[in-house]
Amino acid sequence: SATQPFAQNGTSVSYAGASGVNQVQISPEQSISAGDTGSAVFMNIPAGNGTFTTAAAAANTGSASIGPGTVTDPSAWTPGTYTIAFTSASQYQVTNATGTVVASGSYAVSAGGTFSIAFNGIQVAFNGTPATGDHFTVASAGTASVFSTVASAISALSSSHLTSAQITTQLNTVGEQLTGALNTLDQVQASVGARINAVSAAQASAQTQQTNYQTSISQLSDTNYAAATTQLSTEELALQAAQASYASMESLSLFKYVS
Template structure:
């Protein structure tokens, strides 16, 4: 077959260009450490690489969400723990104030510290995170969630609870709205509350009581009324007498599955109430105690009323502490769940990285060997072209 000079020349050039392209590609692979430079290099591998890259990005987002969640939950846990410490101090002050040796002046001094502790609680409830967001405001994180008004303490946030996705099928709340942490706490003993009529003239004091029969307990309201210093009757919410008995100082008075104790001398007309527990904010609980201690009591009946108010406050504080401890436990459970998910994410990240490496990473030993072969092939093509280019018919004449 006859081959023209131009065709021979073109074949030589194309051979060199092909070898140069192969060499350039291998050189780029070695420089980047990647064996897939374009989808056409390995269509199946390219698709797999894209899938793994997307999975890697999702896992990295889960990790970022997890770090944010961990930070916010640990801050919330710290605030709730500090609030429990404050309430523990409030309880200690309550017990101290309930001592018969306390004077009006000493109780007012205790009330002064109570108000300082109340300020601490309010400050904790209005805590901001590192981004300046109020952590107990729900979705209204740009505004202070708690404030004091003439009518009491007000929650300005909402009940929103943001969920952060920390795994393919796992989301966790990054906090709790203040309405669930500092508000809506059942007062009294958690089932019912007791109280003394401010108009009582005797010096008897009622305790917080307890539920003795859940089968009979149906959240009814009752009034214990003394018909004389030695006799009392129990009335229901409609004013009907449901029982009556001789008064025994410190003895049990049972009604509706509940039992209370009244201690001290009572007077005819004295009344004590037993009513269902109501939801209350913990700030008002401490405030009520401070107000009681700030009010001078100069009569036996006045001091008895104050003792009943202190007993009520102690029961309220116990309920508030239990409430916060339960919240603290819930936060701890979330942190444990997050820790387990973080370990799962770390394992997934490692597996994805290994698979990406198998798909994308270059085998340097093979690539360098191939580079040397391609370099030799290019040199051979260049030498062959040089010799062919030098051929002429005149060399044989």
């Protein structure tokens, strides 16, 4: 029996389909992929914003939520895990995985309730007011599945112990990952379109070659061999006459008498 490509176990979904894609020869010089694996399409979408993910600590008590963030200077970004801690009502500190402080400074919540923090070539936006001691995590992005992303949204919306800020943070992450999933689907669709165009071009080339072959065969079939033989004999006689004429002229040349 055929293997089901996806299997659900509780709230998680695993992939058990093919891990490779067959190549199809469409011309003597070209082959294309026959399809795309379910793993590539549904199980390996970029997590977070594609470069890093953001999360709020479960113990936070303030009203601040963190957005997905943006990369402002790719050359300055150092992959890793960072903790943004709010040490007072106006101060923050950013540490890396070893506890080394990589950035610190002051912040001020705007009248609209927002503020941003930038470090290592990235910027993250906050909405709301953090409490002293609240902290948030920024970590290098891996991959996630469409199924786990949707499950995260369901979990956030159905949870009774998460604060409004924590729910907002999770939904921000989910929204960014769903955008990544749509981008992946767009890329697959574009790849399929390119393969269809390649097949169409190969078919057109094959049809042109077939037409040329049929024309050549038709010309051979329609040849009047008797007339062709007569024409060849006539051309041969003309060639012999030209050669004889050249030999005669050569014998009269002044070069014969030059020594």
